[in-house]
Amino acid sequence: MTPIIALDFKDKTTTLDFLSQFPKEEHLFVKVGMELFYAEGPAIITEIQQARPVSIFLDLKLHDIPNTVEKAAWQLGKLGVAMTTVHAAGGKDMMIAAKRGLLAGAKAAGHPAPKMLAITQLTSTDQTMLTNQLSIEIPISQAVQHLAAIAQASNADGVVASALETPLIRSVTRPDFLVVTPGIRPYGAAVGDQKRVVTPGRAKRLGSSAIVVGRPITQADDPVAAYQSVKEAWETAHD
Numbered sequence: 001m002t003p004i005i006a007l008d009f010k011d012k013t014t015t016l017d018f019l020s021q022f023p024k025e026e027h028l029f030v031k032v033g034m035e036l037f038y039a040e041g042p043a044i045i046t047e048i049q050q051a052r053p054v055s056i057f058l059d060l061k062l063h064d065i066p067n068t069v070e071k072a073a074w075q076l077g078k079l080g081v082a083m084t085t086v087h088a089a090g091g092k093d094m095m096i097a098a099k100r101g102l103l104a105g106a107k108a109a110g111h112p113a114p115k116m117l118a119i120t121q122l123t124s125t126d127q128t129m130l131t132n133q134l135s136i137e138i139p140i141s142q143a144v145q146h147l148a149a150i151a152q153a154s155n156a157d158g159v160v161a162s163a164l165e166t167p168l169i170r171s172v173t174r175p176d177f178l179v180v181t182p183g184i185r186p187y188g189a190a191v192g193d194q195k196r197v198v199t200p201g202r203a204k205r206l207g208s209s210a211i212v213v214g215r216p217i218t219q220a221d222d223p224v225a226a227y228q229s230v231k232e233a234w235e236t237a238h239d
């Protein structure tokens, strides 16, 4: 998979202006998150699909009781996106219900079902926060590995985690299980609110299935050049 660009923009105009810089021949993989989806609603998915060749990762991180999540997932399954997210912390019943909803919604709309990824521990979480705020006493890598195993047993197609945890996740999951890794920072890039960061080349070497990159591309002076540089580092596994 090519690097996934996080379209964390405030509205449709900003998003389509950003995308218009990229050559149409380039098939992009982009992520629509809460900010853009809440601003524009489901129509933003079609607008982006009509604007250029693209695959869409719709990242709304569902986390609620199983019945509510199943019904929300049914709505998302109808949209024709490639991937979507739930929180593994919602538990096994919730993830199984989410997958059921996605499959049924996609079937009703005649689309292939989106891959369901489970969030393990956010890349903005560090050990101090895990221990002091969430009261989880085990090492963060062990917490992530545990949630990945639960996610696989709950019909998830993969997880979202820091690339630092990919080898541990791979040790307890099947070979085609997806490990999608945000918190990616090329050397020298501002880390911002991320805690567990990795360069694109190292993420590849650690075994990530795909990387998610936002601000290092979207806030760059030349986003197309920044994207090409991330893509090259990812493809060659060099930094």
Ligand SMILES: O=C(O)c1cc(=O)[nH]c(=O)n1[C@@H]1O[C@H](COP(=O)(O)O)[C@@H](O)[C@H]1O
Pocket: 006, 008, 031, 033, 059, 085, 119, 121, 122, 123, 124, 160, 161, 162, 182, 183, 184, 192, 194, 212, 213, 214, 215, 216
């Ligand atoms: O689900 C995600 O994509 C996600 C999970 C996670 O643990 N950490 C994380 O940063 N993300 C998302 O990945 C993107 C990272 O953006 P940048 O930090 O700007 O590269 C944002 O859209 C986050 O919402």
